[in-house]
Amino acid sequence: MGTIWTSTLAEKPGPKYRRVADTIRSAVENGTLQIGAKLPPVRELAYQLKITPGTVARAYTILTDEGVLMAEVGRGTFVAERETAVQDDVWSRQLHLLEAANPDHVSLFSPRLVDVGQVGLIREILRKTADMDRLSLLNYPTRDAYAPVREAIVDWLADLPLGPLTQEDIVMTHGGQNGIMTVLQAILREAHPVILVEDLSYAGFRRAAEMLRAKVQGVGMDTHGIVPAALEEAIRKSGATVLCTSPEVHNPTGTYTPLERRQEILEVCRKYNVQIVEDDCYRMGVARAPSYRALAPDIGWHVTSISKSLTPSLRVGFAVAPKGKSADLRRAAEYGYFGLAQPLAEVTRLLLSDPRARQMVVEVREEMAKYVRVAVNALGGYELTWDDQVPFLWLRLPSGWRAAAFTRAAEAQGVQLRSADEFALRDGRAPNAVRIAVNGHVTLERFETAMLRLRSLLANPPEQISV
Structure with a gap:
């Protein structure tokens, strides 16, 4: 590749990374690089072209963002397949x-996820959003302005057993992971906080805890989820104040925590005043038991998203606060990212309100x-x-x-x-x-x-x- 393009690169104007990106893009368009073709590693191409690895990496990033290339961890960078047209039937x-x-x-x-038409619907909604009120595209987002979006979310979540829910209890987040981070920021107060998770658990719990300088400790589990006796022992020894868990769909085992076990876990958490953060992002079907927020309205936090139901690309999630903690959750969101962008919030409202x-x-x-x-x-x-x-x-x-x-x-x-x-x-x-x-x-x-x-x-x- 380097020997073929060296002269071409020299002829092109502009920064080197742009020249590399333009040359690769042209090669894809004229068929010199076929769909699925693997590009050289960054350092190898940089050596061939006698430029820095950072220059090549920047060119690859530009083309990956454009969809010309696709990067796969551990495999390399490839020419991406062009999207085919969607037929109606x-x-x-x-x-x-x-x-x-x-x-x-x-x-x-x-x-x-399979595309059953949500791509076409999102494109339609994006076009509508482009025509939203001009001031909405000029002003900072405000909580009052987002009330209609949160009302749409309340309606969207109406089938979930979350207990009494109003739009004031909800904060929109950039996906489920951001929701977990925001909830933990609202909860943690200790100088050296400890968070409990199942011995096998979603890695995002640990990553969020690490970002917040919290210690993570595992709790023993069986086929029904967390073992209550192990939970109590872990709380006594560690002084933990938060339990992160996924009772509806445990990630990675796919198991489920039945109501009786949830009540036993809740009894332990109440005894030691431990807040429960429930990650409900992987459930695709109907909830099989009340959420911890429904069972314990004062200590149950709930995080979910549309990533496993419609699309993960929009990065839209919902964090739900327990009774009396809505202000803490709002504060964490406002201090952290000041809310979703107004166009994204409008896309969310239109999407969740559409019966399709x-x-x-x-x-x-x-x-x-x-x-x-x-x-x-x-x-x-x-x-x-x-x-x-x-x-x-x-x-x-x-x-x-x-x-x-x-x-x-x-x-x-x-x-x-x-x-x-x-x-x-x-x-x-x-x-x-x-x-x-x-x-x-x-x-x-x-x-x-x-x-x-x-x-x-x-x-x-x-x-x-x-x-």
């Missing part, structure tokens, strides 16, 4: 899937369930935890495989997974398991092929290890 909509640039690679790293959006949530859930069933059909002979209302599966590996070795072997077969180690605390022990996320950006056929590759690996471990 329901049967052809499933063809509008963002196929991976490399036809032999399927990422099962994080859930990716609710139907699309149902259709997304139904389509994602098809992928889960394909995975179960292929891998059901192994120790698999699954629910067709959850966008991932939990696979305990058979004798002969270790999680790290299995993920590497799967990667070599073009299938990217998350090891259980990624969900364990640094000083904790992870089970011999992997999480398999549903990728609705590929066809069911390609997804099934990936599952069959995994099944083949499971049936042929590199060695037998006694357990």
Whole structure:
């Protein structure tokens, strides 16, 4: 690549990073670089072109933001596939899937939703938003101005068992992770705070805690979630004031905490005045039990988003405060990011108020369930935890495989997974398991092929290890 373009780069005007970006873009447009072609690593191309790695990295970033290139962690940078047109009928909509640039690679790293029409709806709403009142595009956002958006959110969340809810209890956030961070900022008061999480838990809990200089400690769990006795012992020893948990869909195991266990956990938290932060971002179906906010209106905080129901691209989430704590939550949001941008808030209002959006949530859930069933059909002979209302599966590996070795072997077969180690605390022990996320950006056929590759690996471990 460097030898082909060196003379071309010299002829182009402007900064070097722009020249590199323009040259790559032109090569993609004229077919010199085909869809799926892998670009050289940053340092290698910089050496070939006799420029700095930072210059190449900046060019790659520009093209990735434009959608010309796509970067995959651990694999490299590739020429991205152009988006195909969306047809109107329901049967052809499933063809509008963002196929991976490399036809032999399927990422099962994080859930990716099927497009059942939400892309077209969002585009329509974006066009409407462009015509919003001019002063809304000139002024700072205000809480009063956002009241209609929060009312739309209250209506959107009406089916959730959250207890009494008004628009004053809600803060809009930039996705679920920002919601968790905002809630923790509203809660933590101690000089050296301690946050409790399940021994295996969503890594975002730990990352938010680390950003807030809080210590994270794991709590023992079983198939029903947190073990109440282990929770009480952890609170007594650590002095923790916050418990972060995901009772509806535990990430990564996909298990569920039934009402009786929630009540036992709540009893312990009340005894020691521990606030409960519930992450409800992975649930796609109907809630199976009241939330902690409904069960404990004074200590239950709730975080959810539209990332697993409509799209993660807008980065829209909702944090709900318990009774008497709304001002604390608002303060944390206002001090942290001053609220969502006015155009994004308007997009959110229009999207959540559109009756088509609710139907699309149902259709997304139904389509994602098809992928889960394909995975179960292929891998059901192994120790698999699954629910067709959850966008991932939990696979305990058979004798002969270790999680790290299995993920590497799967990667070599073009299938990217998350090891259980990624969900364990640094000083904790992870089970011999992997999480398999549903990728609705590929066809069911390609997804099934990936599952069959995994099944083949499971049936042929590199060695037998006694357990």
